[in-house]
Amino acid sequence: MATAEQIKTLLKSHFDNNSERFNTIALQIAANESRIGHSSLADEIKELVDKNKHTPVRILEFSPDLHDLVISASPRTHIQELIVPKSFHDRIDRILREYKQKEKIRKFGLTNRRKILLAGSPGTGKTMTASVIAGELSLPLYTVLMDKLITKFMGETSAKLRQIFDFIKKHRGVYLFDEFDAIGSERAKDNDVGEMRRVLNAFLQFIEHDESESFIIAATNNINLLDQALFRRFDDVILYDKPDVSLIEKLIKNRLGSFQGKFTIVSVVSHAKGLSHAEITQACDDAIKEAILIDKKIVTKNLLIQMLEDRFLAYGGK
Ligand SMILES: Nc1ncnc2c1ncn2[C@@H]1O[C@H](COP(=O)(O)OP(=O)(O)OP(=O)(O)O)[C@@H](O)[C@H]1O
Ligand SMILES: [Mg+2]
Numbered sequence: 001m002a003t004a005e006q007i008k009t010l011l012k013s014h015f016d017n018n019s020e021r022f023n024t025i026a027l028q029i030a031a032n033e034s035r036i037g038h039s040s041l042a043d044e045i046k047e048l049v050d051k052n053k054h055t056p057v058r059i060l061e062f063s064p065d066l067h068d069l070v071i072s073a074s075p076r077t078h079i080q081e082l083i084v085p086k087s088f089h090d091r092i093d094r095i096l097r098e099y100k101q102k103e104k105i106r107k108f109g110l111t112n113r114r115k116i117l118l119a120g121s122p123g124t125g126k127t128m129t130a131s132v133i134a135g136e137l138s139l140p141l142y143t144v145l146m147d148k149l150i151t152k153f154m155g156e157t158s159a160k161l162r163q164i165f166d167f168i169k170k171h172r173g174v175y176l177f178d179e180f181d182a183i184g185s186e187r188a189k190d191n192d193v194g195e196m197r198r199v200l201n202a203f204l205q206f207i208e209h210d211e212s213e214s215f216i217i218a219a220t221n222n223i224n225l226l227d228q229a230l231f232r233r234f235d236d237v238i239l240y241d242k243p244d245v246s247l248i249e250k251l252i253k254n255r256l257g258s259f260q261g262k263f264t265i266v267s268v269v270s271h272a273k274g275l276s277h278a279e280i281t282q283a284c285d286d287a288i289k290e291a292i293l294i295d296k297k298i299v300t301k302n303l304l305i306q307m308l309e310d311r312f313l314a315y316g317g318k
Contacts, residue, residue: 009021010025010029018213019138026049033045057074057134057138058140059072059073060167060171063163066163069145070143070164073140074141076135077134077136078132078136079132079136082125082129082132083125083243083251084240084247091238092129092132095113095114095116095236096136098112098113099137102213114213114215114235115207115210115215115234116217116218116237117180117219117226118217118220119219119220119222119223119226119237119238120240121240121241122276123277124240124242124243124276124277126240127178127219130215130217133215134215139173140171140173140174141174142173142176143176144175144178146178146179146180146182146183147179149161157198157202158198158199161203162202165206169214172213173215174217175214175215175217176217177219178219181220204229204230204233218230223239243277245269245273248275248280249265249266251280251281252265252269252272252284252304256287256288256299256304259291260298261298261299261301262298268304271304272308275311279311283304283311284304286311287299
């Protein structure tokens with residue numbers, strides 16, 4: 001039988017929308033039942049938990065005025081899809097592990113890493129990292145479009161930010177403040193001293209006082225523009241860069257998958273040097289689409305090189 005404490009925790013986690021805790025308790029109950037010989041009941045409980053793990057993440061609505069400034073999603077992106085240096089991978093993995101065992105950490109008066117700054121050139125995986133964190137932890141992803149928020153609510157941005165942080169406190173999720181340099185920049189402060197300074201100060205205070213269980217992720221293309229005061233507010237700062245030769249190889253291999261023709265990826269890598277992850281991914285997709293259009297089942301080396309060079313001519317090397 002489940003103990004009174006387990007039933008209470010089960011109910012509480014249900015009302016808190018804390019499915020992770022809910023599952024843990026349910027599995028504890030299954031283990032108890034199994035120990036006292038009720039193995040079929042234990043199996044049934046385990047099966048129910050397993051099924052529940054695949055149910056869609058619950059996405060909540062923002063108030064109508066913020067509706068078009070916050071994009072909600074429930075990504076299913078996995079960490080293996082993110083092609084980054086091993087050290088990055090380990091850091092993201094640590095963020096996931098700390099979250100999964102946050103109660104254990106809290107017993108010692110510490111908190112899991114959950115305020116994270118992602119910076120680096122376009123198309124290198126910042127937004128994707130937020131998707132990975134949400135996907136791996138089965139949390140909803142809310143992307144706050146900072147530049148739009150500022151333009152739309154000029155003069156009352158701080159009040160809107162407060163509304164967002166209230167939401168963050170009440171509803172667990174991954175909150176990505178994209179185009180973060182729209183508020184964080186030194187330059188912005190000079191342009192509109194009053195408003196930008198207020199918005200930045202408000203953000204710094206909200207983030208500092210936030211004790212929620214949500215992730216607060218800020219992403220920017222330009223770390224040099226960011227105010228130094230911001231850095232110490234974050235538990236982790238990850239700097240993204242364009243892929244090196246070995247990452248290019250991995251990226252192309254992953255993306256082409258079964259469409260890879262009879263050629264070694266190493267032989268095409270030099271044609272992708274200087275392109276971002278996003279551009280290389282796009283070139284691979286273009287090549288696959290082209291192969292499909294001409295009724296071929298594989299991408300040839302020449303086709304891939306052509307698509308990479310097209311990308312390079314269009315956007316690369318900038
Ligand atoms: N590190 C990566 N590993 C695998 N795929 C990647 C990576 N980075 C980017 N991609 C591919 O490119 C797409 C766009 O990347 P993403 O949106 O994460 O870039 P970003 O760094 O947020 O760029 P921006 O600064 O323009 O917002 C991804 O959806 C993915 O398909
Ligand atoms: Mg992005």
